[in-house]
Amino acid sequence: xxxxxxxxxxxxxxxxxxxxxxxxxIFLGFVIALVLGWTANRWLLFRSWIIAGxxxxxxxxxxxxxxxxxxxxxxxxxxxxxxIVALTxxxxxxxxxxxxxxxxxxxxxxxxxxxxxxxSSWNRFWHVEFPLAGPVLLAGLRVVSASTIALVSVGxxxxxxxxxxxxxxxxxxxxxxMILIGIGASFLIALVxxxxxxxxxxxxxxxxxxxxxxxxxxxxxxSKGA
Amino acid sequence: xxxxxxxLRWLTDPANYVAGSVSPLPIQDRVAxxxxxxxxxxxxxxxxxxxxxLFIGHTGRGRQFVIxxxxxxxxxxxxxxxxxxFLIVGSTVPFTQAAFVxxxxxxxxxxxxxxxxxxxxxxxxxxxxxxxxxxxIGMTEMQILLRIEIPLSLPLIIAGIRAATLQVIATTVIASxxxxxxxxxxxxxxxxLYDNERILGGAILVTVLALVVDGxxxxxxxxxxIRGSSxxxxxxxxxxxxxxxxxxxxxxxxxxxxxxxxxxx
Numbered sequence: 488x489x490x491x492x493x494x495x496x497x498x499x500x501x502x503x504x505x506x507x508x509x510x511x512x513i514f515l516g517f518v519i520a521l522v523l524g525w526t527a528n529r530w531l532l533f534r535s536w537i538i539a540g541x542x543x544x545x546x547x548x549x550x551x552x553x554x555x556x557x558x559x560x561x562x563x564x565x566x567x568x569x570x571i572v573a574l575t576x577x578x579x580x581x582x583x584x585x586x587x588x589x590x591x592x593x594x595x596x597x598x599x600x601x602x603x604x605x606x607s608s609w610n611r612f613w614h615v616e617f618p619l620a621g622p623v624l625l626a627g628l629r630v631v632s633a634s635t636i637a638l639v640s641v642g643x644x645x646x647x648x649x650x651x652x653x654x655x656x657x658x659x660x661x662x663x664x665m666i667l668i669g670i671g672a673s674f675l676i677a678l679v680x681x682x683x684x685x686x687x688x689x690x691x692x693x694x695x696x697x698x699x700x701x702x703x704x705x706x707x708x709x710s711k712g713a
Numbered sequence: 714x715x716x717x718x719x720x721l722r723w724l725t726d727p728a729n730y731v732a733g734s735v736s737p738l739p740i741q742d743r744v745a746x747x748x749x750x751x752x753x754x755x756x757x758x759x760x761x762x763x764x765x766x767l768f769i770g771h772t773g774r775g776r777q778f779v780i781x782x783x784x785x786x787x788x789x790x791x792x793x794x795x796x797x798x799f800l801i802v803g804s805t806v807p808f809t810q811a812a813f814v815x816x817x818x819x820x821x822x823x824x825x826x827x828x829x830x831x832x833x834x835x836x837x838x839x840x841x842x843x844x845x846x847x848x849x850i851g852m853t854e855m856q857i858l859l860r861i862e863i864p865l866s867l868p869l870i871i872a873g874i875r876a877a878t879l880q881v882i883a884t885t886v887i888a889s890x891x892x893x894x895x896x897x898x899x900x901x902x903x904x905x906l907y908d909n910e911r912i913l914g915g916a917i918l919v920t921v922l923a924l925v926v927d928g929x930x931x932x933x934x935x936x937x938x939i940r941g942s943s944x945x946x947x948x949x950x951x952x953x954x955x956x957x958x959x960x961x962x963x964x965x966x967x968x969x970x971x972x973x974x975x976x977x978x
Contacts, residue, residue: 547885551916633787658796677788
């Protein structure tokens, strides 16, 4: 543990950078998935195309995507934008399906009732569909949050300064403790993000009491109730 | 665009397929290695995780464990796991085998959660009435598992294996960093040599490989779906039309589990 105390600044800096690198793709992926998933649900014509597109993107392995993107974006291979774009694509790929299904599960009665009392599509989305789809969207976000944070470290292979650096450098120096500290810090970020997401969910959806802070996969249980 | 044309030319250059070339060539050997590592890891992981998943699904015991375990594993950084295992294994196993042993262990660990969740969710998704009917006509618990639950849950079991396979293919690329063979070796040598054709060519190869294997498993998943079972129903219509009916709720539950099986590494 003495290495951690001696190099606390380095670890803290890498951890913060790691968290920052994770946040953007999670956020961007969610926003884009919201638009695409809603579109997929609204126009059945697009549905199979959008969902199939999502699963193809999901299939592309991470390291190859990190190294292909510079050619498409015209960036340098070590540019962190490559990692952000790649991780956004993955977040999107996982979330599109969840979002489409979340909106599909909104009771038709609620949508028709809101239409009957004169909601515009815009208001209906924000006041009816989005809140009712909320719990499933949150569950999808938690999955994406955890896997994005785990994936960021792969970027260290192409020179990104995040916790993955502790893995590559620890391996070169034959220094196990460094790697384990990196894994621990990565878990810590995932835990903090997860807690924040759950708290955000409680704040925005006070009517939904079922999201637990402790377990990450409450959905499987809550769906059991049916 | 020129880069891609160059990469395609590299991929179609017969010189890169000549047997006995300098590593990381010839290409076909690396493809074979990649498939071999994937197959071995997924097979071992299936042997460990599937019986456990089926047991948990059948008895309902240890459900909390599956949920906690798969959730936590999602946050495990693959690169860190690989490097840590490489150092741990490297201290006991000769250097030449360390990469292989450490990689396979890491790949197995990474493949387990999806397969476990697939087996568990598959058995859970079987209509309890169907299971009870089996029990009523005098089937033993083993017969119920083998003749009712497993056939009906095959699509979800395969979905779990499919998610695991994708992840293993992707992680095997990264394992080139601890000098494992496979297609990652082509990309790694390309990065080392600043050889763009090689980097891009290798990346295209892995992507195509992943798409082909995934497509194959997707077909398998579709073939094992029994017509008329809840998983074969068109989801959209069901959820919409009968949002309060029990069928709709059941279908939704299945979908959520499917999703639960996948996570990207």
